[in-house]
Amino acid sequence: MALVPTTVFGAVLAGAIFxxxxxxxxxxxxxxxxxxxxxxxxxxxxxxxxxxxAAGASAVGYLVSGTTESTGLGLLAAVVALALAVLVLKGRSAVQRDESVSAHRGSRVRS
Structure with missing residues (x-):
């Protein structure tokens, strides 16, 4: 099994951006x-x-790409994983916020 340089380069860049x-x-x-x-x-x-x-979808794509040695299948797997994540998480709040903690830290928007 050979390393695909573009996949390795993409994984390194994705990790750095994350x-x-x-x-x-x-x-x-x-x-x-x-x-x-x-x-x-x-x-x-x-x-x-x-x-x-985004990191989870990328990880799925890189795992598929690495095991099948097909960049196209890896990209397809990443897109499908991202679409599934969007469908599952649709309508949910990204962060459950505790206002008492935020007020204590002084994190209100500055004017």
Whole structure:
């Protein structure tokens, strides 16, 4: 079984983007929270569900692509996994928020 360079490169980039998207130490995350006027940790917590859905779909695609050595099947599996996740999660809130904790941290929108 040979490694497909494009699949490996895609997996490395997907992992890097996931880490950048969910890390509170990322410059993009810090600037986004400042721009939105919200507390940094609140911003990270609200972004994690979206990043986890995308990472899960990517993982399914990479597993299929790696076992079948077919990039097309891997892409199809990732799209199907993402579509199923959207159908299952449709209408649900990304984060169940406890207002008392948010108010305690001072995470209200700045004016």
């Amino acid at each position: 880490g950048d998207h969910t890390s509170p130490l990322s410059d993009r995350t810090i600037l986004s929270s400042i721009g939105a006027g919200v507390h940094l940790i609140d911003h990270v917590v609200t972004q994690q569900p979206y990043a986890l859905v």
